[in-house]
Amino acid sequence: MAAKSKKEETDIFDLLKDLVKNWHIMLPCIILSGIMGVFAAMWIRPVYQADALVQIENKTNSGMIGAMMGGLGSLFANSSPAETEIELIKSRQIIGDAIDKMHLQYYAIPTNILQRILHKEGRMELHKLEIPWKNFPKKEIGKPWFAVVKDSLTFDVLDHNKKKIFTDCHAGETYKAPYAGDTVTFSVYKMDVKKGQRFELFKIDRLDAIEAFKGAFDIQDRGKKTGVLEFSYTDIYPDRATAILNEIANNYLRQNVERSNIEAQKTLNVLEEQLPEIKAQMDSAMHRFNTYQKQVGSVDINAETRLVLERRNKLQQELFNLQQKKQDAIRLFQPEHPTIKTYEEQENAIKRELANNGTESKRLPTKQQEVLKLSNEVEMAKVTYTSLLNNIQQLKLVSAGEAGTVRIIDYAEALPYAIKPKKKMIIGVALFLGILFGIALVSVRRKFGEGVRDPDLLERATGLSVYAKVPKTSIKTTVDTVPLAVSNPNDVSIKALQALRSSLEFLISEGASPIVGISSLAPGAGQVFISENLASLFAISGKKTLLVDADLRKGHLAKKIGIDGNTGLSQILLHNEPIDSAICKTTVENLELIPCGETPSNPAELLSSKRYLMVIEELAKRYDLVVINTPSLALAADAISACRAASQIAMVLESKKHSIEAIKNGAAQLRMSNADAHVSVVLNKC
Structure with missing residues (x-):
């Protein structure tokens, strides 16, 4: 081991001597790599980062609304795990809407190399660039168009063949012109340019724009149990990064609220559709009862008959409420769930009592039986109609008061400094690579070019x-x-x-x-x-x-x-x-x-x-x-x-x-x- 260590030390010492001896190889490698590192650091556009904080709440409808809704309140219990919400935010629905609103499918890229190195490029934000590529040969499809700045306010637009299409254009206006048997549409909503600057204009597919957006967009869970998500987005323009991130946050918030209200809205629509039919049934029952009374005159209802009637109305009300709870539970649980089984047992018991009540009512005189039947129909129709009206009012309150499970804590703000490129690190890495390349050249020359020396x-x-x-x-x-x-x-x-x-x-x-x-x-x-x-x-x-x-x-x-x-x-x-x-x-x-x-x-x-x-x-x-x-x-x-x-x-x-x-x-x-x-x-x- 000692001999091996000594041999390694000797090899390293010999290599160092070779590097000093071959300074004419090492020095150009280091200088060249340093120049390349400086060029790369200057060439890469500064990138700014904006971030925002959003809270995901595990929220259930309780308190006053839960009390008002009774059994229906369980329909709107809501839980939003952070992992699920992160995937929803990354969906094409959320990101695609932001891309459409911020026009991220359109690009205007400055072409002047020297201005890019000096970071004096102009800026042009496209609102629309619709070209009828379907009328062109396949080899021409997708080629960039050009914008040539005439002064700080006007510019000309050239097609991919350098043919002038629009002249003296201004930002904020939309231009249309016949082109290739169709129409080309073009507009710019923001620009900061100087005379003589030139831009390449092109549009990418929506799916490509979404993938490009995902490369600059990131979501981090700030603690697994906090429910706080941090959005971050990087862009070469800090104001655009801020605007894009705020659009994503607002779009997500809006869709979250809509998603929270959708169940209540669906139920409300069903109940409102049933309301006219229930009211007609109630009116019909009251009409039949009044008509019968006119035919037979007043009928004396003794205490026993009244008790039978009240008992039957109470059982029917309990059956109605129980069936409603059972339907609510079916939406949440499987038919084999103990809750469903309990409701079914209670429902069967009430039905048996109603059957017994019907037997008792048959012992009454015929007129009293008919009065009892018609009175029962009227009472049931009134109860059903009143219950339906109450549920509709409660659902309207829920829908109006629902705020979703998302709260924006901090809207986006861009960092005042660029996070990329890290110029010192780039230059340092370039110099390090230059040294490694020089060592490799010396080693190769030592082994193969110069021949044996050991x-x-x-x-x-x-x-x-x-x-x-x-x-x-x-x-x-x-x-x-x-x-x-x-x-x-x-x-x-x-x-x-x-x-x-x-x-x-x-x-x-x-x-x-x-x-x-x-x-x-x-x-x-x-x-x-x-x-x-x-x-x-x-x-x-x-x-x-x-x-x-x-x-x-x-x-x-x-x-x-x-x-x-x-x-x-x-x-x-x-x-x-x-x-x-x-x-x-x-x-x-x-x-x-x-x-x-x-x-x-x-x-x-x-x-x-x-x-x-x-x-x-x-x-x-x-x-x-x-x-x-x-x-x-x-x-x-x-x-x-x-x-x-x-x-x-x-x-x-x-x-x-x-x-x-x-x-x-x-x-x-x-x-x-x-x-x-x-x-x-x-x-x-x-």
Whole structure:
């Protein structure tokens, strides 16, 4: 765990160093993202929020009205849960009415980009824009029209083809004109414009307008048991946000009252329809009673008959009231409910008593029975008519006094400041994203563009051993022909090469051939520097060392060391010159050099010949170590042939220049002609 934590800290430290090193990438990313953030913050229109408070009451009709209504009062018990009311407010009925009244289907969008950035756009509120699109080709339907301001009071209207339709228009007036075989209607109810401003005019579908409204409209329950709802609406104009929200609140209040009165109104209508019929029945009963009395004269009704009559009237009144209560209860409960069952039992009991009362009345004389019957009909008709009149009056009082279950606590007021955009946050986020983008670019460049720089990653990915990580030297030798290992042995790059020398000495001491090939993937990796100074380090350590310049195309070791290399390896291979004729002394003790010689026409054939192997084997017998400087793998196949004789091949890589795949391919090429050679890596210019 400790090793892992240390590795992570190292990676972060390396990344920070890379970011500082690649400031030319990071700085433009940060500046560009900052500019984009400022532009976005200025481009987004300021948005204002208005809010209102509405209370939903759990209300029942009680008190005086409940007492007046008696059993009918239970019909108008009302409960309004907040969740239900929120969904009702969001319905198309409520929102759609507000959209129609506030003309939210119509849009007038300013088109000037600079004025938008500077927040100096004009404002135009459309009242109507009706275009007969049905008479146009499908591809033209829905294209915007245009309003071009002539001065602060007048403007012209152009169609989607830039054809002028209305001229010198004013706000508050409605304009109509024949257009496309029909009529176009246009009007503006509010504007605040300047000369030269231009607006796009268009109308959206009502359902789209409702969905757009819902995106800016929100309802929150201010506590689950408070019954208080908070309406909020956002708009680019604070006065319009306030007007729209108040319209929603008033519309909801109005519809809530109407919804509360609807049951009472329905019952009132039914009762008023029944009233003429009940009155006619009462008049008819009274007429029959009076007619019978005229026919038979006065009839003496004794006390017993009167008691039977009063008892029957009372039972019929109780039955009527009970049946009314039962009908009210049926509207509220299922037929199996205990309340309904109780009413039915009481009704049956009264009917049985009425039947007994009818039996008693049959014992009376015939005239008294008839008088009793007609009197009973008159009394029942009067009771029914009077009860109906009372219910109608009570329902009228309920309907007139019903205020609904909604109360507007606070009408809408807009906040004095814009809630969006949050400019500081937008700019901060943009800068943060710019930093992330710069880090991503540096990381990608580090991983793919610049190539490998981490020895551990290289070893894990390729299986090759990194024997040295050579940093760039900051020292310039005063004598160009003297190797840095001699003139400045304490330089950091020479210290790193000493590790390479130690590794190679260990391998050679284990029985490997004392022949080391130095190659590279691409020119400029520094294999000449590595070859020269590695050979010098071996020589300084007391080993008799030979440096062979096998770059027959562009070799320049002789010139670099300050030796006249007219005779070299190419003459030995091409003309069979003696080996000794090409060996040159250097200023470094124990170090000798075979230059590349004259450039031959066929260097690859010379290096792949048997003569080359024989020469190298002969030299290996004379010297403790032979270091062969070869061409780059990227330029020619000479390096592959030159390394055939080596038992140790050091492939020089420039840090952050080569990908993993390129390194694998280079190692595979070197092993292709010398499978027994041990290939290692020197990471140079770190």
